[in-house]
Amino acid sequence: MKLLRIPVGVSDFAEIRRNGYYYVDKSGLIGELLGTTGTKVTLITRPRRFGKTLGMSMLESFFDIQKDNKTLFEGLEIANRHDLCTEWMNQWPTVFVSFRQVDGLNFNSAYGMLTLVISELYKKHLYLLDSDKVDGYDKEIVKQLIQGTASAKDTKGSLMLLTRLMCQQYGKPVILLIDEYDVPVAKANSNGYYEEMLDVMKGLMQALKDNQALCFAVITGCLKIAKESIFTGTNNFISDTLTDSILNEYFGFVQSEVDQILKDADVLDKAESIREWYDGYHFGDFDVYCPWDVMNYLLELQRNPKAKPVSYWKNTSDNAVIRSFIDYAGSNITGKLETLLAGGTIVQRVDENLTYDYLHSSEENLWSMLYLTGYLTKAREEDYNGKLADGTVAFMIPNAEIKEIFETTVVKWFDDSTKKCDRSTLFHAVWNGDSENLTKEMNVLLRRTISYHDYKEDFYHAFLAGIFTGAGYMVDSNKEHGEGRSDVVVYDPINSRVAVFEAKYTKSLDKLESECDAALQQIDDRMYAKEYEDDYDQILCYGISFFKKRCMVKKKLAKT
Numbered sequence: 001m002k003l004l005r006i007p008v009g010v011s012d013f014a015e016i017r018r019n020g021y022y023y024v025d026k027s028g029l030i031g032e033l034l035g036t037t038g039t040k041v042t043l044i045t046r047p048r049r050f051g052k053t054l055g056m057s058m059l060e061s062f063f064d065i066q067k068d069n070k071t072l073f074e075g076l077e078i079a080n081r082h083d084l085c086t087e088w089m090n091q092w093p094t095v096f097v098s099f100r101q102v103d104g105l106n107f108n109s110a111y112g113m114l115t116l117v118i119s120e121l122y123k124k125h126l127y128l129l130d131s132d133k134v135d136g137y138d139k140e141i142v143k144q145l146i147q148g149t150a151s152a153k154d155t156k157g158s159l160m161l162l163t164r165l166m167c168q169q170y171g172k173p174v175i176l177l178i179d180e181y182d183v184p185v186a187k188a189n190s191n192g193y194y195e196e197m198l199d200v201m202k203g204l205m206q207a208l209k210d211n212q213a214l215c216f217a218v219i220t221g222c223l224k225i226a227k228e229s230i231f232t233g234t235n236n237f238i239s240d241t242l243t244d245s246i247l248n249e250y251f252g253f254v255q256s257e258v259d260q261i262l263k264d265a266d267v268l269d270k271a272e273s274i275r276e277w278y279d280g281y282h283f284g285d286f287d288v289y290c291p292w293d294v295m296n297y298l299l300e301l302q303r304n305p306k307a308k309p310v311s312y313w314k315n316t317s318d319n320a321v322i323r324s325f326i327d328y329a330g331s332n333i334t335g336k337l338e339t340l341l342a343g344g345t346i347v348q349r350v351d352e353n354l355t356y357d358y359l360h361s362s363e364e365n366l367w368s369m370l371y372l373t374g375y376l377t378k379a380r381e382e383d384y385n386g387k388l389a390d391g392t393v394a395f396m397i398p399n400a401e402i403k404e405i406f407e408t409t410v411v412k413w414f415d416d417s418t419k420k421c422d423r424s425t426l427f428h429a430v431w432n433g434d435s436e437n438l439t440k441e442m443n444v445l446l447r448r449t450i451s452y453h454d455y456k457e458d459f460y461h462a463f464l465a466g467i468f469t470g471a472g473y474m475v476d477s478n479k480e481h482g483e484g485r486s487d488v489v490v491y492d493p494i495n496s497r498v499a500v501f502e503a504k505y506t507k508s509l510d511k512l513e514s515e516c517d518a519a520l521q522q523i524d525d526r527m528y529a530k531e532y533e534d535d536y537d538q539i540l541c542y543g544i545s546f547f548k549k550r551c552m553v554k555k556k557l558a559k560t
Helices: 013-018 028-034 052-063 082-088 107-123 126-130 136-147 152-156 158-170 183-191 194-208 255-265 268-278 291-303 320-328 331-341 356-361 363-372 400-419 424-431 435-448 457-468 509-525
Strands: 041-045 094-098 174-179 214-221 237-240 281-283 286-289 346-349 392-396 474-481 484-492 497-505 538-547 550-559
Touching: 013 052, 028 052, 028 082, 052 094, 052 174, 052 214, 094 107, 094 158, 107 136, 107 152, 107 158, 107 183, 107 194, 126 136, 126 158, 136 152, 136 158, 152 158, 152 194, 158 174, 158 194, 183 194, 194 214, 255 268, 255 286, 255 291, 268 286, 268 291, 268 400, 286 291, 331 346, 331 363, 331 400, 346 363, 363 392, 424 435, 424 497, 424 538, 435 457, 435 538, 435 550, 457 474, 457 484, 457 497, 457 538, 497 509, 509 538, 509 550
Parallel strands: 041 214, 041 237, 094 174, 174 214, 497 538
Antiparallel strands: 281 286, 346 392, 474 484, 484 497, 538 550
């Protein structure tokens, strides 16, 4: 393998180019944006880890009048556009701000982070304090913003003020680049101060509306949040989203780019495994690889040529929004997740105008969120042959990496949610020998679980043991007795009682009862209860048979 300087974790365009890091040329984005000069504001929404921040850093390097970056773009596609380079390269006052670090457990903490971001932004423009084109009143506000002591009103108006002052200084309107604009709102929603943070972000976005000092603006984020009126009143506004886009090839790696990377790294033999693990996203007409994963894996291959693909994705994203849906999950959602995990597709309506405070208002929002955040992708025609109604999309899991995330993270969330259910009725039924209510309660729990493998004995065994584990009971699995092993034994030593369970599974519904009887007979034949007779006052024996998401429980009272 050839050693390449892989820039994992580096999203600064100038740093990548100056240090000779490997760079996949996305400079064509500049020409695309300048081809729509009548558009005042462009909002680009993509999942995280698909190169939005690096793209915005590239735009800053190209436009910023304070820099001379001609050498950084030598050999790139945009350098062939001499007309654009002459008119636009380092010719325009440019503001680049990212809100991806704005987070906090409460509003005051998050607001403090936001004022720090604004302070650092203004420190890049200290020349304004010495300018004779800026009046004393504005200079005082600038000082307060730098010190973090500005009023809430001035903080909300800080982007508007900065563009106005820079326009005065340079005599040209300003290019405004805002990265990850929705992160503060997403974090606020997770931590309970949504309305307060939304109010601040609305104020900051006033810089986009009727701002004579604005040349144009580019904004990136994960969600559109259009219903929140953040962008209401913005003139000549367009949004470039997963379902409606002309910029898809500039975020993520397309096949030709991956082919070139593998050739440059001399690892063409890894093409199939990289495709299986990190490809599969469908943005518009393009099949797209997740760039974060591809570059991380290439870096790992340089350290260990025998390295296998792993998930680099799950440890980089804040999954709080997705996690929060699980508490609202019903059997309908679990069934669809099972279909997806089996490699199938589901058809759902997509709402790209989701708002964080209404995410849980419908099941449709869950699927839209999973799609917009990169957990699902749009199925190609060859993957779904049915007819789609207007506004609906056939979804599928894009690749092996995301499937693994579903199998571990999402399924665990459902398991945790199931454990939080009130199981007092179920436990009461166990200790009172009420097999009818025990059957009922266990069927309810079964419908809440997700099985992503075939319904085999180990799935039901884990399900049965998991009901009691963590609920204050001692549990033995595959407990060895004199004549064999029972599936699950639950102990309640304080009340001197024990419950022995033997489970069977069947491939047909009509055998549910006979298998249940067979389980009870096995308890008898192998005398599973006998060893407890001296130590426990009450021994209850249950035979259970399972068929998919159904079960039947029968009781044999061994000792009372």
